Amino acid sequence: MSDDTADSGAPSRIGRLLLGLGLALQASEDFRDIEDSIEYAESADVPMPDLAAPFASGMMLVGGLGVALWRFPRIATGAAAAFLAVVTPTMHDFWNAEEGSGSGERLAFFGNMAMLGGVLVFLREAYD
Numbered sequence: 836m837s838d839d840t841a842d843s844g845a846p847s848r849i850g851r852l853l854l855g856l857g858l859a860l861q862a863s864e865d866f867r868d869i870e871d872s873i874e875y876a877e878s879a880d881v882p883m884p885d886l887a888a889p890f891a892s893g894m895m896l897v898g899g900l901g902v903a904l905w906r907f908p909r910i911a912t913g914a915a916a917a918f919l920a921v922v923t924p925t926m927h928d929f930w931n932a933e934e935g936s937g938s939g940e941r942l943a944f945f946g947n948m949a950m951l952g953g954v955l956v957f958l959r960e961a962y963d
Contacts, residue, residue: 847960848905854953855903858915862896879926894918902954908961915954923947 865872869889876884876891895918901911927947929940 847957850953851905851957852903854950854957855899855901855911858895858899858950859903860899862892862899865892866896875926879928881925891918891922902957908957912954912958912961916951916958919947919951919954923951 865888869892872888872892873884876888881887894914898911898913898915898918901907902915905911923944927940927944929938929944932940
């Protein structure tokens with residue numbers, strides 16, 4: 836089956852749309868407040884945060900739109916998976932947070948982990 840015609844039913848299409856839009860909308864929020872995104876990356880000791888934060892948000896935006904629209908699904912799901920696999924433990928390392936201050940990071944970590952699971956399912960679907 837070609838990338839453009841892969842179809843495993845309505846639940847899969849709805850799931851791809853919801854997951855992809857969620858990723859793309861989060862990326863658009865990051866771009867709206869890019870200075871905060873850069874500061875947040877800087878606080879996590881990300882190298883070259885001025886480049887890394889916009890690049891990561893761009894990767895999430897392109898990956899999310901690609902998943903939602905199911906265009907170039909191997910590239911889109913691969914980009915989303917790479918983004919989530921790197922950002923989740925790097926930016927949301929709740930286990931290193933000060934006592935009592937890690938609940939937001941823990942929630943973000945588990946949310947990203949769930950999205951990564953969904954992206955991996957669709958990555959497999961992209962290769963069917």
